[in-house]
Amino acid sequence: MPRKVVAAVAVAASATLVVGGAPIAHADPNPAPTTQVAPKPEKKTPEKKAPEKKNDRSKKNDRSKKRADNTPAAKPTAPATVTKVNWYSAHRVALWVHSPAMNTDIQVQMLLARDWFAKPAAKFPQLTMLDGLRAQDDQSGWIINTNVEQFYADKNVNVVLPVGGESSFYTDWKEPDRGKNYKWETFLTKELPPILENDWRSTDVRAVEGLSMGGSAAMMLAARNPGFYKFAGSFSGILQLTSYGMPQAIQFAVRDGGGYDSAKMFGPPSDPAWKEHDPYLLADKLKGTSLYISSGNGVVGPHDKPSDIPLLATNYSGVGLEVLSRVTSQQFASKLGRLGIHGQAVYRPSGTHTWPYWQFEMVQAWPQVAGALGLSGDKVACTVGDAFKKAPQIRGLGGCLTPEYAVPGGRAQDFRNGRIFTGPKGPKVVGGAIGGVYVPTMERLGLPTSDEKTGRDGVKYNTFERGKIVWTPQTGARVE
Template sequence: MASERRRRMRMTAMATTLIGTTVASGLAAPAHASAPALRRADTGAAITAQKRIDARTFDATVRSPALRMSVKMRVITPKGWSRKSKKRWPVLYAYHGGNDNYLSWTRSTAIEKLAARYNALVVMPEGGVNGSYTDWYNYGKGGTPKWETFHTKEVVQLMERNYRAGTARAAMGLSSGGQGAITYAARHRGLFRYAASYSGIVHLTKPGIPAILMAEGLIFNPGQDPFRIWGNPDKHPRNWQRHDPYVLAKNLRGTGIYLSAGTTGNPGKLDPPFVGWEFVKARLVGGISEAVAGATTVSLAARLRQLKIPVTTHIYKDGWHQWGYWILEMNRSWPLLMKSIGAKRVS
């Protein structure tokens, strides 16, 4: 009986391994065909696991030297996509906000329905609870985490080397992810054809903004040293400037830009009717956050126009820092993003 039980356990383990292998290779090809070997990024970053979510969506686990840890990204594939194809697809990179993760877009929006209308890949990589879309300064010592390296090198190379992503790229993001999309476009000219920010901090060195960001870091991430991210704004102003889309605005020439945010900090038509203390808390978090993002958005838009760099804006007054408005902006800007990368409508 004991030997029979061990034999069954071995058979079960073998079946589980085979099923896992079939799922992974099935991301790219029919079960009877072998999938191309997974290739690494230049840094050594590697795909270590793949999990099918549905017929068009899968998650990939990335072992990242830039982060010194493994994180995930979610990928929505277009109709007819295959890892074995000789064809390449245009790609949209979507960055989430702070205190969230790579699941946020599929959890909080109908991004899958939007994606299904076009023949483009949509990639939603992890950005950390408070990664801030930068390689952390760490008081001039550098080192991990290197979120910018992860997103602009590791993720891009892994997608292009393994999942048939092309070089026609666009990026969008909300809140800190919006800051990331615009900052990456400015710091890596030609990486994206279009970049969209929904309620992002896009004038990093605007008077008062560094202090607000440092305070938010202390409030929402207790125990974390906020000066590790870009440095002390008084002692390390050059590093802040090197990551400020406003300072780098000239680098955005030739890249399509979409900027949106609310400006008043007052509740809008999509905000819950909070009363009493709940209203105070919502106003402090959602209201102030949106007003700050709005001020930096207005500032960058004015700078781009001063430089005669085309920019599409939707600056609204009332409305808090929340998904209701970001969904509207995603829908509003999606055709512009798709057009920029040559993605064709399929439905």
């Protein structure tokens, strides 16, 4: 958003909105690209049943079909299907899911639960993490800007990272814009869940959180689909959409964030759709959901570069956006208090609208997320397995994440920096992008016969009983 616009909007919002009196808990905040690998061969998902009739009263559908405006999300004409799978590593996988509602493939990345391999019959709760206004079409901002992959490596939750959705607010738009037919609410609450639950060992115990636009969307989705999410978290979200000046501020934002028109999202400001998607007006629908609301206040903080003006960072747009976030978040938390709905409100004493603060909030919110997902008592409990105690490679693998477990033909154990397997030539480590390609090809290749080696021109490879996986900067990892 242009500096003058942001400053004007921030001042207008601050002047017209009365800051609520919710209790404030202060917290001081203390953020690696990865390599693409060859995709897994196309996986056919089981054929799904046709959409059920409106009068179907099944318990499973009842959890998600009711929305705050009393209308169901647009029902897909056919089930969503997975068209491609790409393994970045053994615990990070990308799915391309064809959305019938949007008539396009949507990339969804997953960080698989800690015990995914050690407990192959187990299912795990899921946490969806939403991106900001400038979401890219090729990669999640959480992957690019934070240590999300490392942070969740020791946690037993399937982390879901939708990719794309620039300026979408993750909602169903009235009209297409800029060649995109956004139907994100339908995708996230109707089309994607059966794939995650049927094919990727996720339960229907869900949480959602996001930064900025994603924080607004997290509260919006949770309120419009009561009971669908056990937890909703907003990190610097804008939590009022219909207050004086806010539709205009959002129009400026989506224009600046890709040239979109908010009238194609909700119609003109007078359209009822604005109120039907306003987290502040839908707050009563959040009763029973664990809620986390946070923001800074625009004052220069530890992750900002000070300007020549006292207390003002050089990130001028980040200053204005964080002021809007603080004002609307406090109003939202205040309304929750008036409604008797508990929400954890954590306001930082400084900081602008930028990624290092959202990395901090991701970590700070986790204990509450874990409680909502039933993971409060979950923790790493392992020692190096008997098959690997004498393996010299153990020293470079970091701490263990799982106990030793059985794999076809041998044993394995997961560590922070890779997986170690027994094999015909002793314990061998497989990790990184090569470890990702090994997941869907393990039965074909057999057990490893070497650790990762580096050949000429920086080529890396592991050998196996029946083949080799090679990685180059140009091609990523592939089976040879």
